[in-house]
Amino acid sequence: MLAFSQPAIAAPTASAFVSELSEQAIAELRRTAMADTEREDRFRRLFLQSFDVDTIARFVIGRHWRTATPVQQQRYQRVFPEYVVKVLSKLAPVYSGETIEILQEQPIEPDGDVLVRARLRRTDVALARIDFRVRETAQGPRIIDLVVGGISLLTTQRAEFDSIVGREGVGGLIASMERMLP
Amino acid sequence: MKPPPIALHLGRALLVAASLLALSGCSTTGTDETANDPLEGFNRGVFAFNQGFDKAVIKPVAEGYRWALPKPVRDGVKNVLDNLKAPVILANDLMQGQFERAGVTIGRFIVNTTVGLGGVSDYASDIGLEQHGEDFGQTLAVWGFGEGPYLMLPVLGPSNPRDLTGLIADIFLDPLSYVASANDVEYLTGVRTVVRAIDTRSRHIEDLDDLERTSLDFYAALRSLYRQKRDDEILNGATPPLPIIPSYSRSSDPGNAQAAARGN
Numbered sequence: 001m002l003a004f005s006q007p008a009i010a011a012p013t014a015s016a017f018v019s020e021l022s023e024q025a026i027a028e029l030r031r032t033a034m035a036d037t038e039r040e041d042r043f044r045r046l047f048l049q050s051f052d053v054d055t056i057a058r059f060v061i062g063r064h065w066r067t068a069t070p071v072q073q074q075r076y077q078r079v080f081p082e083y084v085v086k087v088l089s090k091l092a093p094v095y096s097g098e099t100i101e102i103l104q105e106q107p108i109e110p111d112g113d114v115l116v117r118a119r120l121r122r123t124d125v126a127l128a129r130i131d132f133r134v135r136e137t138a139q140g141p142r143i144i145d146l147v148v149g150g151i152s153l154l155t156t157q158r159a160e161f162d163s164i165v166g167r168e169g170v171g172g173l174i175a176s177m178e179r180m181l182p
Numbered sequence: 183m184k185p186p187p188i189a190l191h192l193g194r195a196l197l198v199a200a201s202l203l204a205l206s207g208c209s210t211t212g213t214d215e216t217a218n219d220p221l222e223g224f225n226r227g228v229f230a231f232n233q234g235f236d237k238a239v240i241k242p243v244a245e246g247y248r249w250a251l252p253k254p255v256r257d258g259v260k261n262v263l264d265n266l267k268a269p270v271i272l273a274n275d276l277m278q279g280q281f282e283r284a285g286v287t288i289g290r291f292i293v294n295t296t297v298g299l300g301g302v303s304d305y306a307s308d309i310g311l312e313q314h315g316e317d318f319g320q321t322l323a324v325w326g327f328g329e330g331p332y333l334m335l336p337v338l339g340p341s342n343p344r345d346l347t348g349l350i351a352d353i354f355l356d357p358l359s360y361v362a363s364a365n366d367v368e369y370l371t372g373v374r375t376v377v378r379a380i381d382t383r384s385r386h387i388e389d390l391d392d393l394e395r396t397s398l399d400f401y402a403a404l405r406s407l408y409r410q411k412r413d414d415e416i417l418n419g420a421t422p423p424l425p426i427i428p429s430y431s432r433s434s435d436p437g438n439a440q441a442a443a444r445g446n
Contacts, residue, residue, distance in 0.1 A: 058430035087396045091389075108424055115421060129419065137431055144427055150414020155425070156406045159217065163402030176398045 014114035014134040015102045017141040021050050022100040022118075029095040036089070043089040044081075052135060052142035053081050060157040061165075061173075068170040075174050083177045098122050100130065108133065113144060218332050219405060225334035229401050232339060236383075244383035256381065258302040263378050264313065265294045265301025266358060273355045274316035278324045280418075286311050315415065318355065319348025323416040332405055340408035 028042045047053070057080040058065060068076065099121050106115040116132040133145040145154040164173045219225060248256065268291035275284035290306040290313065298305045307313055322344050323329070330343035341349070353359055353371075362370045397403045413422055 052429070052431055054432045055427065055430045059425075059427050090396050091392055106421060111426055113427075115424070117421075131421070133424070133427075135427075135429070137429070139431070142431075145424075149411075150417075150419065150422075151407055151410045154427070155410060156403060159406035160397065160399050160402045163217065163399045167399075173398070180396070180398070 013105065014132075014141055015105050015116050017050075017134060018116045018118065018132045018143075019100070019102050021046070021143075026095065026099070040085055040089045043092075044085045047085055047088065048081065050143055052137055052144055053084075055135075055142075055144060056084075056154065057081070059154055060161055061170075062158055062162060064162070064165045064170055064173075072170050072174060076170070076177075079174060079177045079181070082181050086180055096122070098127065112136070115147075217402070217405065218329070218409070220331050221333065225332065226401055228334040228336055229404075231336060232334070235337060240379070240383050241387065244380050245387060247380050248384040248387070256384065259377065260381050261294070261298070261304045262301040263374065263381065264304070265291065265298070266374070267315075269358070270318075270352050270356050271314070271316045274318055274321045274352075277318075277321045278316065280316075283314060283316075283418075286314070314418070317345075317348050318351040319345035319412070320416045322348055323412075329409070329412070332409070340404060345412065 025046055028046065029039070034042075054077070057077055061068075061076065065073065101119045101121050103117045103119060106117060107113075108115050113133050113135045116134055118130050118132065120127045120130055128149050129147075130149075131147040132143055133147070134141050135144045145152055147153070161173055164176060168176070251259075268287055272284055272287045272291075275281075275287055290311045293306040293309070293311065294301045294304060297303075304313065327344050329345070333341045333343065333346065335341045335346065338349075356371075358374075359368075359371055362368050393403065394400050
C-alpha cells in the first residue's frame with residue numbers, strides 16, 4: 001500500500017506511470033463522437049507508446065514461435081500490434097466518465113516487475129479491478145499485461161493462440177489474424 | 183407427513199457428486215499451461231449446440247426481457263435473487279473459514295431484507311457491505327480438490343467436475359429448496375433459476391457479441407476466461423501466482439538487440 005509513498009524512491013514509480021497513462025487515455029478517449037478509425041488511431045498510439053509490444057507478442061505465441069518459419073515470424077510480428085489495437089478498441093467500452101483509482105503496488109518475484117493494482121470507478125461505483133503489470137525496460141516503464149477482474153489479457157490470448165495453432169498451424173493463426181484487419 | 187421428495191434425491195446426488203470428484207484429481211488451481219480439455223471434441227460439440235440454443239432461445243428472450251422492463255425493475259429483480267442466495271453464500275463462507283465475509287453476508291441479508299424491502303434494493307452496498315459470491319465449487323477448491331477436466335455442459339455452459347459437484351451441492355445447501363419442497367411449490371426454484379439465467383444473459387448481450395466478434399477461437403477464449411474467472415473467485419481477488427514473462431524487446435539499442443539475438 002505504501003510502497004510509493006516512501007520518500008526514498010526517486011525514479012518515477014510504476015504507479016505514477018500508470019496514473020499518467022490513464023489520465024492520458026481518458027483525455028484521448030473522452031470525446032464522445034468519434035469515428036471507429038479515429039478511435040483505433042488513438043488506441044494504437046497509446047498501445048505502442050506504453051506497452052512492451054515485442055515481449056507481449058512473443059509471450060502469447062509461446063512455444064510455437066520456434067516452429068514458425070522466419071517469414072512467418074516477420075508476418076506475425078507485423079500483424080500482432082494491429083490485431084491487438086483492433087481487438088482492444090472493439091472490446092473497450094466507450095468512455096463515459098470512468099476514472100482509475102490506484103490502490104497499491106506489489107512487486108512480482110522473481111522478475112522485478114511491479115503489479116499496480118487499481119480500480120475502475122464511475123463516480124462512487126467501483127466497476128472492476130484492473131491490475132497493470134509494469135516492467136522497467138530500456139525505453140522506460142512499459143505495460144506487459146492487463147488483468148481485468150482476475151482475467152489476464154496475456155493468458156487469454158496465449159490460450160486462444162495455442163488452440164488455433166494446434167488446429168490450423170502457425171500459418172492458420174497468422175491468416176486468421178490478418179482476416180480481422182481491413 | 184410424507185418426507186419431502188427432495189430428500190429422496192439426496193442419496194443419488196451425493197453418489198453423482200462423489201464420482202465427479204473422483205475425476206477431479208488433486209491440483210487446486212487451473213493456472214497451468216495446458217488447456218486441460220481432454221474432452222475437447224465432445225465439449226466443442228456441446229458448445230455448438232449451446233450457441234445454437236442461445237441464438238434461438240436464450241438471447242432473444244433476454245433481449246425481450248431487457249426491452250420490456252425498465253432498468254430499475256430489472257435491477258430490483260436481480261437484487262431480490264441475489265438476496266435469496268445469502269444462505270448458500272453464508273454456508274460456503276463458513277465452510278471456507280471466512281468468518282469476516284460470513285459477517286458481511288449476514289449483515290447484507292438483514293439490511294437488504296428489511297431496509298431494502300425484501301431485497302429489492304441493495305442498500306447494504308451503499309453502506310459499505312459489498313456483495314461477494316461464494317459457492318460450493320469454490321469451497322471444494324479451498325479444501326484442496328482439483329478442478330478436473332474442463333466440461334461444457336448443455337445449456338449451463340462452461341464447468342468442470344468440481345463446479346458441477348458444487349452446483350448440485352448448493353441446491354441441497356439452500357434452505358429455500360426445502361421450503362419450496364415442503365409446500366409443494368418446488369417449481370418455484372425452477373422459475374428462480376430460469377429468471378436468474380435470463381437476467382444474467384440480458385446483462386451480457388453486447389459484451390458477449392463483441393467477444394465473439396473479436397475472438398479467433400471463441401471456444402478457446404471462453405475456456406480460458408472461465409478458468410481464470412473461477413481461480414479469481416476462489417482466491418477472493420487475491421493475486422494469483424503470475425507467469426514468468428521473458429523480455430523480448432527488439433530495442434534500437436544495439437546491446438539489447440544482440441542480447442535478444444543470442445536468445446538471452
